[in-house]
Amino acid sequence: MKTKNVVAIALAMIVSLTAWAKPGKPQMVVISQKAGVFKVIYERGVSSLITLRVFNAAGKQVFAEDINSKNGFSRPLNFVGMPAGTYKIQIEDNAIVQTEYVKVVSGNVVAQGKNAVNIHVAKTTDRTKYLVAKGSGEAEELAVRIYDGDFQLVLEDSRMFAPNSALVYDLRNVRGTPTFEIADLKGNVKKVKY
16 A cells, blocks of 8 residues: 555656646755655756755755756755754745755654645646645645635645645636645644645
8 A cells, every 4th residue: 555655656746747847937846755854856947057055943054056957956855863943945046046944853854844744736737637745754634725816715625644645636627826725733834826
């Protein structure tokens, strides 16, 4: 069962990354690979010089790398043994800056994402379907709310997400650009708007 979930998430990520390969808005994703190691995936669609930086909770830069890329890059970041705190992962690409966060408690990475919800949302190549994927960690109950372009609630779903699992939502009947709001039981919320 676990192998089936891992294969499904890998295929879903490939589908979503294929959708991003077209020129347009750059996409940054930080996904959990194993305890303390995260993969930063950045898809641009055109050649550029990209700067990847990591800042600690005090705002001090602890890592920097310039990457000359044709279409983006994929790079692991290891936070094992780092001091406790929230770390900012930032990508600068020309005038575009994108940011994600990783929270470290007592040397262990416990959560990722803008508000500590370890979840990723991506548009599939179908363009009417959206993938909601959970990274590694423990199974947890998450509430998924989807709003239409006028920010009217069109779907509310609460379910257990197993580690490395994904769910596809078909939004072909939703007007405008959807917004996803995903909350855990601790009150942490992650919002993603397309």
